[in-house]
Amino acid sequence: MGDVGEKLKGYTIIKEGEAEILMHSSNSVFFNKAQVNNRDMSIAVLRTFIDKRKEEHAAMLNKKGKSEQKVLECTLGTEAEATTFQSQKTNGDCEMHLNQSIDEADETVKEPTMASSWKGPRELKAPKVLEALAASGLRALRYAREVDGIGHVIAVDNDKASVEACRRNIQFNGSVACSKVEAHLADARVHMLTHPKEFDVVDLDPYGSPSVFLDSAVQSVADGGILMCTATDMAVLCGGNGEVCYSKYGSYPVKGKYCHEMALRILLASIESHANRYKRYIVPILSVHMDFYIRVFVRIYTSASEIKNTPLKLSYVYQCVGCDSFHLQSLGRIVSKNNSVKSAPGFGPVVPQECTHCGKKFNMGGPIWSAPIHDQEWVLSMLANVKAMKEKYPAYDKITSVLTTISEELHDVPLFVSLHNLCATLKCTSPSAVMFRSAVINAGYRISGSHVNPLGLKSDAPMDVIWDIMRCWVKSHPIRAQPPDHSGTVILSKEPKLQANFARVVASLSKAQAKKVKRFLPNPERHWGPKVRAGRQITSKHSSLLGPQILTGSSNNEVENGAASEQDVNDEHIAEQDVNDEHIAKRQKTHDLSTSDP
Numbered sequence: 008m009g010d011v012g013e014k015l016k017g018y019t020i021i022k023e024g025e026a027e028i029l030m031h032s033s034n035s036v037f038f039n040k041a042q043v044n045n046r047d048m049s050i051a052v053l054r055t056f057i058d059k060r061k062e063e064h065a066a067m068l069n070k071k072g073k074s075e076q077k078v079l080e081c082t083l084g085t086e087a088e089a090t091t092f093q094s095q096k097t098n099g100d101c102e103m104h105l106n107q108s109i110d111e112a113d114e115t116v117k118e119p120t121m122a123s124s125w126k127g128p129r130e131l132k133a134p135k136v137l138e139a140l141a142a143s144g145l146r147a148l149r150y151a152r153e154v155d156g157i158g159h160v161i162a163v164d165n166d167k168a169s170v171e172a173c174r175r176n177i178q179f180n181g182s183v184a185c186s187k188v189e190a191h192l193a194d195a196r197v198h199m200l201t202h203p204k205e206f207d208v209v210d211l212d213p214y215g216s217p218s219v220f221l222d223s224a225v226q227s228v229a230d231g232g233i234l235m236c237t238a239t240d241m242a243v244l245c246g247g248n249g250e251v252c253y254s255k256y257g258s259y260p261v262k263g264k265y266c267h268e269m270a271l272r273i274l275l276a277s278i279e280s281h282a283n284r285y286k287r288y289i290v291p292i293l294s295v296h297m298d299f300y301i302r303v304f305v306r307i308y309t310s311a312s313e314i315k316n317t318p319l320k321l322s323y324v325y326q327c328v329g330c331d332s333f334h335l336q337s338l339g340r341i342v343s344k345n346n347s348v349k350s351a352p353g354f355g356p357v358v359p360q361e362c363t364h365c366g367k368k369f370n371m372g373g374p375i376w377s378a379p380i381h382d383q384e385w386v387l388s389m390l391a392n393v394k395a396m397k398e399k400y401p402a403y404d405k406i407t408s409v410l411t412t413i414s415e416e417l418h419d420v421p422l423f424v425s426l427h428n429l430c431a432t433l434k435c436t437s438p439s440a441v442m443f444r445s446a447v448i449n450a451g452y453r454i455s456g457s458h459v460n461p462l463g464l465k466s467d468a469p470m471d472v473i474w475d476i477m478r479c480w481v482k483s484h485p486i487r488a489q490p491p492d493h494s495g496t497v498i499l500s501k502e503p504k505l506q507a508n509f510a511r512v513v514a515s516l517s518k519a520q521a522k523k524v525k526r527f528l529p530n531p532e533r534h535w536g537p538k539v540r541a542g543r544q545i546t547s548k549h550s551s552l553l554g555p556q557i558l559t560g561s562s563n564n565e566v567e568n569g570a571a572s573e574q575d576v577n578d579e580h581i582a583e584q585d586v587n588d589e590h591i592a593k594r595q596k597t598h599d600l601s602t603s604d605p
């Protein structure tokens with residue numbers, strides 16, 4: 008006992024879910040308790056993946072069985088018919104069937120949903136997971152201990168102290184952990200490149216940007232497997248540093264209220280671009296903005312023909328510098344000719360040189376992923392799974408609220424408008440969200456909320472309609488005169504073509520709102536945000552932004568997000584916290600300040 012006590016001296020035991028880790032007071036290995044949301048969401052995805060994979064495997068076996076049956080029937084039939092009738096036609100028919108069956112069987116082999124571990128005769132192996140940037144191993148341990156049906160979990164880190172801590176934590180977590188989790192000291196990129204298509208799940212959870220890991224990660228995921236990827240460099244992705252964003256992700260961000268959704272779409276476009284280099288493509292299943300970071304979950308498949316459709320899934324964004332109206336310009340379009348369908352460069356430009364609403368110029372951002380960023384079936388399955396296992400998720404409230412809001416988003420509508428922003432442009436009072444939503448629905452369009460911003464409204468209504476609704480609103484809620492060159496003045500100088508009807512409609516409230524289900528939650532405690540990286544000097548800046556406790560117990564750290572600028576931290580803290588309307592409005596104002604031009 009004394010021995011154990013001696014060994015544990017200087018360590019604190021941290022428990023999250025089923026896993027326990029030993030953290031040394033020197034804080035030489037990274038741990039952030041706020042990332043429990045991230046880890047819980049990933050566990051929810053993993054559990055759903057295991058279920059879906061079983062369903063897909065059963066469907067594949069079924070299909071294979073049927074095609075084998077067909078081949079058998081046809082072969083037997085052919086033999087019988089050949090002896091009895093010697094019918095050329097029947098043989099012909101059968102030949103066709105045989106060919107079909109061979110094609111189908113061949114297709115089954117290439118079936119995109121097949122992961123590498125399915126290659127065995129008929130058995131489905133437990134999924135193999137790579138946690139490429141593992142730190143203490145907490146995440147790997149939680150996957151191994153909490154997810155039924157999971158296979159081996161390989162935890163890699165290039166930091167010696169982290170790998171030692173990880174090995175210690177594996178031991179500390181007992182026999183299941185010891186049999187399932189392995190720790191390796193390696194550069195994640197080298198490990199992934201030397202294990203092509205080996206992992207059914209690859210998890211990237213870096214400090215800051217994942218950009219340097221993407222190329223190797225897309226190569227190490229098995230066909231039909233999942234890449235889970237976090238990015239915490241929100242200031243870069245949200246337009247604080249457009250050129251840096253371009254150099255890391257190959258896309259220009261534009262500053263807007265939708266910047267966190269744009270960040271998700273930039274990351275997806277970047278992963279797709281890396282995947283395409285290896286004849287692979289992504290299918291997003293869930294893309295979330297939580298706390299101070301974004302995290303995407305995508306499946307990866309191989310198909311030389313499908314990658315030709317990538318330009319159809321990408322768009323540039325034109326955003327007016329005066330009124331923030333935005334328009335999407337698809338990179339590709341479909342051309343049908345003589346029964347064949349091809350993709351061709353998109354027609355453009357979709358906007359004139361000057362904004363038709365206010366006369367100002369456009370900034371151009373992108374390319375972004377403009378196809379859906381979630382798979383609704385997955386989202387609903389995840390939500391149901393999480394609700395059924397409530398006690399298994401320490402961050403249950405947070406992840407159910409995020410998944411609920413996502414389940415109600417319009418998945419085919421990229422980006423969103425903010426009612427407060429529209430009103431700020433016109434300098435008018437704001438209609439309630441319900442009135443505005445009703446006016447959009449009464450005009451014949453769809454509208455939903457957005458999980459990334461409590462004030463965001465996604466709609467398929469064109470900007471003309473949105474501005475007409477606001478013009479009608481201002482007619483009954485007049486404003487003080489504004490300078491003539493002001494964007495709002497120019498917008499209001501035009502008569503609306505549409506007569507807005509603000510009469511409340513039932514569908515103006517989402518199901519969750521109607522049932523008073525919480526869609527946005529406050530942070531559980533102060534300074535719930537990015538943590539510091541092992542090995543850097545803490546300054547007073549860190550303590551003022553991250554809380555005074557940062558100075559106690561850790562003497563040498565750096566802020567978790569890569570760029571680690573003050574703006575990053577502000578942005579991350581402000582990113583999503585709210586709850587009631589008052590706080591939302593206040594936060595929105597602060598957010599505006601943190602993401603506006605210096």
Ligand SMILES: C[S@@+](CC[C@H](N)C(=O)[O-])C[C@H]1O[C@@H](n2cnc3c(N)ncnc32)[C@H](O)[C@@H]1O
Nearest residue numbers: 037140141142146164165166194195212213214
């Ligand atoms: C943010 S921490 C990971 C946190 C962990 N996933 C969790 O949930 O607690 C990032 C880790 O990546 C490691 N790392 C950074 N660059 C790496 C590389 N090229 N190869 C392997 N590990 C790396 C760092 O040492 C650090 O431990």
Ligand SMILES: [Zn+2]
Nearest residue numbers: 327330362365
């Ligand atoms: Zn404009």
